[in-house]
Amino acid sequence: MKYTNRLFNQKEIYDAGATNRLFAAAIRENAQFHYENCPEYKRILDGFGFRPEELHAYADLARLPFLPTLYFKRHHLQSVAPGKQIIKATSSGTSGSMSKIGFDVKSLNLGRKMVVQVGRYHRLWSATPVNYIIFGYQPTRENKTAISKTAFGFTFFAPALSRTYALESTENGYALSWDRVIKALEKCEKSRFPMRTIGFPAYTFFLLRDLKEKGIRFQMPKGSMVTLGGGWKQFYAEKADKQTFYSLVKEVLGIEESNVIEFFGAVEHPILYADCRYHHFHIPVYSRVIIRSPDDFSPLPNGQAGILNLLTPMMQSAPLCSVMTDDLGVLHTEQCPCGAKSPWLEIIGRVGIRDIVTCAAGAEEYLKE
Amino acid sequence: MILCHGEILPNSRQQEIIASLKDTAALPVVRNEPLTPETVIRACDALAQRILNGDFDTTVKPFLDLFHISGGQFEGMVRLFTRENLEYKCSIELCDDERVIGGKVRRKRYPLGVLLHIAAGNVDALPAYSVIEGLLSGNVNILKLPVGDSGLSVKLLYELIAIEPLLSDYVYVFDVPSTETETLKRLSDLCDGIVVWGGDAAVKAARRLANVNTKVISWGHKLSFAYAELDASDEELQRLAQSICGTNQLLCSSCQGIFVNTNSREEQTDFAKRFFEILKSVNQSAPPVDYGMKAKNAIHLYNERLEASSENNIYYHQGVSVVIREDKELELSYLYRNVWVKRLPADELYTLKKHKNHLQTACILTADSEKRKKIASVLARIGVVRITSAGNMSRTICGEAHDGTYALREYSRIVEFEVESSAQ
Structure with a gap:
């Protein structure tokens, strides 16, 4: 783990280019570990006739066989004993099935270092207490989805005066409670401490739109933030134009665009991506992005849309070194005025999002995911 | 957007109108003489002529582009609604002649009454x-639009009623999401028959919705396939590939995969490779598949490769694939130009019978007309309802049956009167 540790100790988190060699070495080290400790991963690499030691240089990373998130939904892969996996997270199951990934102490420690650095860079850490409004699930013993844990985790960036959840656990499962959220917002406006919202962009958007239609306006205390995470999920079809979204935040909550921050990550790639003030997801040193062509999975040049392949050496407990997501994205290398040197990632949607409505298909029930 | 008595109204009036239908929906069929096919044919013919003249080009063109429907295909579809074609359809499906049986009983066809159409x-x-x-067939029709409907259907029905105002009490269109089960239940209670289009889930939902005394007519999920002899010619395979690329395997009649009459894995593989080369080349001259769909299938096929035992073989190129499978099941493909190839010796064709009402079209690929006849006869007996040649799986012909039956007959009932009776 020496290369991985060095990678996660980097102070300059958005200068990916400067750490390319280190990153490649860390991936080799990580892939080798999984190859030796996860028989299924070994079987897959052997099937491609690929050995981790073939990763000599950064350019070789694209040759490392990737695993689709779909594979993790059907197979529980682990490289450390179950007893060593102290947290088990599942994906949110947008398409019906969920990935189960265990986190061991070493992986979590690396994750903690990453969160500290990312939080510092984006000024998320604050000693001033804040009121949290979480547009997501209330975490419970049963709810293992990463998004609810992450949302809860985010409430430690600044001391919490209060936490209000939009989706509250009730006897009959989760229930959406707009009224309670609106009451909480009213309280936040009167508070002398800032407010932070956390949660799914779609819910945040729908709530704000609802408030706007009702003619409700707030002027939240200085330092208040809107933080978004979890992607647009089933709502891609209604995905709001981002600029419309920021105007809505300003109009309804009185919060400036520069205080709206979006996060991106996945159970199968647990790296914290946070957007800069120009709303670009710069690639942190802990991660690399390869955009691949659906024709033959060859890497596409920067600026072209393709399937998003994410790499990180962070995880010891499961072979997540190279994961193919269900997202379509573009990698941009244009200089960003925010000053971050890393290229930035734009997510443009999910694969196959155009609904298949067909009498032959009998809807998705027949599309085995 | 809803349509009621020939007027397009805002959705906000939907509940009020649905409530009022409880006592009025069935009135036109109860009080009046049945609506004659002639009235409907006249209106449809006038509308079809206007469409063919280009009066609706600005409305229609975007949809044709969206669904990759060529001008020629579209004209063929519109021509189905001309007088000549509709009269032919009615002559086959309605059997409207009043026949006297045994000198005692006179028979006459009546509409079911009120139909709820749950469209896909x-x-x-x-x-x-x-x-x-x-x-x-003379019914009052309540249409529940599908999610994400483009508005084309409402527009067409609106124009039809404008041409023939007599139809205005026979057509209602509502925009009720499938999740609003209470409203759907109220609509279903008004009906004598529910006409449901869609997958198994939609059909099951419609059956749950229907009262015991409500007829359910389902145009549901269908699976179609090709059955090939090893002597199938490249030309036949090419026509099949064209139909696969032309429909993207989305229609009930689209080919999902090919059963090959062999027990040999080697012959199956050779056949699959041959078809793959043809499919690849046809794909290059067809309009490109939606990028996101192609990406989704690429991931599924890659995943299948990771999961596969060594027996599986996947031929993949730029979104097109032929997958060699070891089982003998009829199943949905990945769609969008991705085909499975399975071994199924002719004497095992009967195993497909278990798919019952899911079976629809089968095309037979062989150079030998004797073999073709034999296979066709088996396919017909096990439940396939359309048996075609390679390029014709998804053709539309006026007067053809729909999923093994005639729609207009399904929407009708037969009333028998004793000859002495003067009742209608």
């Missing part, structure tokens, strides 16, 4: 088509 969204004008079939 895979073909854009399909909801309107379903309503027109309901009208031809």
